[in-house]
Amino acid sequence: MKLATFNVNGIAARLPRILEWLEEAKPDVVGLQEIKCEDERFPRAALEDLGWHVETHGQKGFNGVALLSRLPLEDVSRGLPGDPDDAQARYIEARVGGLRFANLYLPNGNPQPGPKFAYKLAWMARLEAHAAALLATEAPAILAGDWNVCPTDADVARPDVMAEDALCRPESRAAFRRIAAQGWTEAIRARFPSETLYSFWDYQAGAWAKNWGLRIDHLLLSPAAADRMVDAGIDRDVRAREKASDHVPVWVELAA
């Protein structure tokens, strides 16, 4: 079973690229982030016609997450628990193929310090609590998405330039480590302990051409899921295509 995360940066502009990648990579479950549209405007029919089950949690203009799956998506929940006043569409979760798949778009947090950074850290505290609740069930689970955190300087092409950025701040990294330390396995680092790997390259300043990337898209596996990991990867080549997102897909393959 192949599960993936892909920040598409706008579903309307990216649909042809997404369909192309789905055909090539043949994932079973995909979490999309930054669909940037309301539920009614998501191209549900185009995907359902190709056999995908689709669930969305959209928002006009910004944010928005969606789930695509070959198998039915059951017990879908929208929104990260812990703050009923949080109106931003950043979280959707479902049961699929016997595991719990959580798809998250963690707040960017820039500029920091400031209210956006405070929102990021508060959101991570809520995620920490919810992740612990998921682990407590002992069912296989995956926390997939755009985490907007570079776990270490090894995940940053230019750590000096990024030192004060919300994606690299010690507070962001500490919150990420606290969640991982609950017992989650970060799939890419488990598979590639010391390789230089990125999942995002900014559109600006020729970042892709210079390989000025960041690794911010992650798949965290519960112990029961990690026991089944047979492979993981980053589809780096997708970034070079016409009309590419600034992120590329990250995936994990679990034994049936």
Place this chain on the structure above:
DNA sequence: ATGGTCGGGAACCGA
């Protein structure tokens, strides 16, 4: 070179 580039949606915000 204190900018640069995208997406969404129609001026500017978010990243």
